Amino acid sequence: MAIHNILINSGEWLRSEGPHHQIVVSSRVRLARNIRHHSFPGWAKKSERLQILEIVKTAVESLPEMAEAHSVYSQDLSALEKQVLVERHLISREHAAKGVGSAVVMNKKQTLSIMINEEDHLRMQAIRSGLQLKPVFKMIDKVDSELEERLEFAFHAKLGYLTACPTNVGTGMRASAMVHLPALVLSEQINQIIQAVNKIGLAVRGLYGEGTEALGNLFQVSNQTTLGEKEDDIIERLNKVILQIIEHEQNARVTLLQKKPVTLFDHIGRSYGILRHAHSMSSKEALNLVSHIKLGIDLGFFPEACRHPIDELFMETQPAHLQKGSQQKLAAEERDTLRADIIRGKVGTFPVPEIPKNDGDAASGEAAG
C-alpha cells in the first residue's frame, strides 16, 4: 500500500467512537522491546542497525495483523510525510528525526504501528478512539506474543524486558489516554488535577508527549513506572484514574453552567465568532478555539452533526496535515491563511450556538459580581 493512502485516509482512532469518546479522544499502549545479543539502536554501529532492521522488518511484516500493512524505510519518507505521521501519533518525534537504518510498519486501519530502531529496536503501539485501554493492551500484547515466536527479545529474569532507557525497563509498557478537559481548564482546577495525578505515579503531558504544551485543552495521562507492577495492574490503575478525571470534567461542566454561565457562553460564543470570521490563524489559536466549540457540542449548544467536522479540525489544522494537500512547502503566513480558510469553510456552516435561557439567579449573580 502506498504511503499516499495512509496519508489521505485518517486513522480509525480519529473517528470519535468508543466509550467516553466525548472526553477521551484516544487510548494508546506501546511496548518497547530489543533483540537479544545486539546493542541498542543509539549505540549500535550502522551495519548492526541495518542488520537488525531487516530481521525485525521481515518478522513484523509476517504478522497476520500486518497482512495489509504499509511498511516504509525512514529515508523514503519526506519531512512533511513524517510530520503527518507524528501528528497522527503513528510515529514519535524522535523517530521522525531518523534516517537510514530505521523504518515504520503500520496496519491499514492505522490502529497498529511498529517503529523499528527508534530508541529501542522495537516500539510497537496500538491506538483506538475513546477509553479502550484494556482492548488496546490486548491488541498489542497479542502482537508481542506473535513476534516473540519469531524474534528473541532481550529479557532479564529480575529486570524484565531490557530497554535503552532505564525508565522503560520491566514491562517496557507505556499506556496513555488523551483527554479533552476544557471545563477543568476554564475553571482553573486543572493544576490540582495534574498534581493529584502526579502524586499517584502517573504523568500528565501535553498533546505531543514529553515536554510539549497542553494545546487545545488536550492532555495525555500515562503510567510513569514500568518495573515492579504487572501490565494488567498498570492498565487497571490508569483506567480508574481516567474514569475519575472524566467525572471531574463532567462536574466542572455542570458547575460552570450553574455558577459561571456567562463566562462559559462568552468563551464559546467568542470562539465561534473568531473561527467563523478570521482570515489568519496559528495552529495554537485554532486548537484552543476549536476546543471550545467541541465543548459547546458536548453541552448541546450546537447540533450533533457538528461533532465530526470539529473533531476533524483538530487534526486538519495541524501544520503538516494542512500542507499535505499543497504542492510546495508553505510559509508560516500562508499556512495561517489556509488554516483560517479551512476553518471558515467548516464552522461557517454551523448555526449560531443555542445558548440555554438562563433562569435568572446564577447568571445575574455573576453579572453583579
Add this chain to the structure above:
Amino acid sequence: MTCDVCKHNQATVFLTQIVEGKMQKVNLCESCSKEKGVTDPTGFALADLLLGLGAAQAMEGGNSVQKCPVCGFSQQDFKKTGRLGCASCYETFAEGLQGLLKGMHKGTKHDGKFPARMKSEIEREQEIKTLKSDLKRAVAEENYEGAAKIRDEIKQRGVET
C-alpha cells in the same frame, strides 16, 4: 547555582515535583528550560528531565572507568545520553543502576509478562539449580546411589556436573 543540564549557565528556573511522596528537584538555565519545554508546567513531567541528569548522578557510585565488556559502553556515555548501550550494560552497571531503578520505579523486580521461550529457560535454570544443590546434599550424606541418579538428571538437561 549552575544549570543541571548544560552545567554551564546560571540556573534561573527551579522546579520541584513530588512523585509518590518523593521530592524531585531540578535547576535549569533559561535556554535549557526552553529547550526542554518547561515553559508550560501543565505539559511537563519532571521525571523525563530528571532522567539523564538524576540518572547520571545516581550512577556516580559505580566505577566510572568501567566499560561494558560486550558493547564497550562506559558510564561516561550514560551520563551523556541517559541511555544504555546494550542488554549486558544492565549487568555491567548493575551496582550503579540499582539505586537509580529503585528511585524511578514502583519495585525492583519485574512482575509482568515473560517471553514464553524465556520462561522455559528460566524454569530450566531453576530446575538445574535445585538439582545441583540436591546433588551436593546427596554427596554430603554419602547417598551415592541418589547422587548418581541426580547426576543423570542434570546430564539429561545438557549440563556437565
